[in-house]
Amino acid sequence: MTEHFLELTPYSPIRTGDLKPRGDYLDTRSYIPGSVLRGALAEWLKAKGETAKIAPLAQSMRFGNFFPAPVGGIYALPFPMTALECKRNGGFRNVPREEYRKAGHGIRDSLFITLAYAELESLGARFPVPMLLRCTTRNGKSELCGGRMERVGGFYIHRREGWEKVSVSQGVQTKVALSRHRRAAEEGMLYRVVAVRPRGVFVGRIWTEEEEAIHTLKEAVEKVGVGALTTRGFGQARLREIDAVLPSIQERLRDFNRVLREVWQELAELARATGSDVPAEPSGTYFSVDLLSPAVLRTTQGLSTLKLELYLGGKLLEPVFWATQPAFVGGFSTAWGLPKPTALGAAQGSVYVFRVEGNEEALLPELEELETRGVGESTDGGWGEILVCHPFHREVKPV
Numbered sequence: 001m002t003e004h005f006l007e008l009t010p011y012s013p014i015r016t017g018d019l020k021p022r023g024d025y026l027d028t029r030s031y032i033p034g035s036v037l038r039g040a041l042a043e044w045l046k047a048k049g050e051t052a053k054i055a056p057l058a059q060s061m062r063f064g065n066f067f068p069a070p071v072g073g074i075y076a077l078p079f080p081m082t083a084l085e086c087k088r089n090g091g092f093r094n095v096p097r098e099e100y101r102k103a104g105h106g107i108r109d110s111l112f113i114t115l116a117y118a119e120l121e122s123l124g125a126r127f128p129v130p131m132l133l134r135c136t137t138r139n140g141k142s143e144l145c146g147g148r149m150e151r152v153g154g155f156y157i158h159r160r161e162g163w164e165k166v167s168v169s170q171g172v173q174t175k176v177a178l179s180r181h182r183r184a185a186e187e188g189m190l191y192r193v194v195a196v197r198p199r200g201v202f203v204g205r206i207w208t209e210e211e212e213a214i215h216t217l218k219e220a221v222e223k224v225g226v227g228a229l230t231t232r233g234f235g236q237a238r239l240r241e242i243d244a245v246l247p248s249i250q251e252r253l254r255d256f257n258r259v260l261r262e263v264w265q266e267l268a269e270l271a272r273a274t275g276s277d278v279p280a281e282p283s284g285t286y287f288s289v290d291l292l293s294p295a296v297l298r299t300t301q302g303l304s305t306l307k308l309e310l311y312l313g314g315k316l317l318e319p320v321f322w323a324t325q326p327a328f329v330g331g332f333s334t335a336w337g338l339p340k341p342t343a344l345g346a347a348q349g350s351v352y353v354f355r356v357e358g359n360e361e362a363l364l365p366e367l368e369e370l371e372t373r374g375v376g377e378s379t380d381g382g383w384g385e386i387l388v389c390h391p392f393h394r395e396v397k398p399v
């Protein structure tokens with residue numbers, strides 16, 4: 001299927017909620033799940049009296065998630081879980097000029113150093129010191145900050161002017177959950193509606209072979225709106241196709257292995273200097289699978305798991321390294337405006353690294369197919385959306 005980048009511009013707040021497992025109000029995600037656009041498409045076809053088209057069309061498409069960007073034409077990405085910032089003075093260092101007040105000691109990625117350290121240790125390397133990541137920014141002329149590094153959550157954008165964290169503003173309104181549904185009204189449910197305020201745009205990927213499908217989806221967004229409570233004026237938006245805003249998988253894979261090799265060489269030298277006989281360069285090809293949205297994963301025996309396993313080239317691959325944490329995965333029914341039960345999944349930002357024999361070129365077709373397909377269950381509506389070799393992994397120095 002062909003990948004299309006689409007940009008959604010909202011005109012009114014958007015409700016795409018989750019029920020917090022222990023909360024008494026409906027929260028909203030800071031991004032728009034693909035299932036919400038799929039829902040809009042279905043409602044539009046229903047309204048046009050073309051119900052028979054819904055299932056075949058929805059099956060021929062895959063809906064990625066739409067992430068918030070402050071300006072158009074840019075793809076905001078969730079930070080991988082391995083991204084770290086200084087605890088004393090967090091935030092990007094190279095921010096756009098108008099954001100200079102927000103500048104911190106820089107954000108860097110710890111994946112390659114951790115991965116190379118772990119791989120070299122498993123090959124017998126003994127390091128003189130344990131791995132410890134500290135802030136390397138200098139305060140003033142010479143004093144090293146040395147602050148602890150901690151995880152960074154949320155989204156970022158990168159453009160010529162600099163790096164920026166993306167924040168989404170949320171507005172809260174109290175609503176009685178009656179809408180059109182009498183039962184809910186009788187139960188007198190009251191909940192707080194948290195909606196994403198319209199500021200900037202949302203950019204995401206849709207996979208389909210049919211140009212017509214993109215056209216119908218644009219119509220659906222304009223006529224029906226996105227998310228819940230559209231009859232109350234929420235979720236009015238416009239959709240347009242934009243040029244690809246990501247480097248190709250080939251480029252990402254090449255960069256990934258190049259930077260890993262550089263980090264590996266430095267560490268290997270350190271280990272060799274203290275007498276460990278380890279390879280000076282990594283062998284085979286490494287790649288990461290980065291979760292852009294939570295994924296519901298199962299083992300080959302069908303058990304729930306947080307560890308991603310892949311079938312690639314007919315072989316079962318286990319990650320050589322991973323960073324993940326559990327997340328509640330909630331469904332949302334557009335038609336009812338009420339949440340579905342939650343399941344346990346691997347969180348957005350989870351990182352899994354795999355190693356295969358052979359060169360990068362041979363691997364490309366399979367990685368392209370993997371990224372189009374996603375991982376785990378319910379991928380057609382946006383769960384388990386992935387990036388192969390997230391571009392942020394290149395940033396081994398604070399940016």
Ligand SMILES: [Zn+2]
Nearest residue numbers: 086105135145
């Ligand atoms: Zn610092």
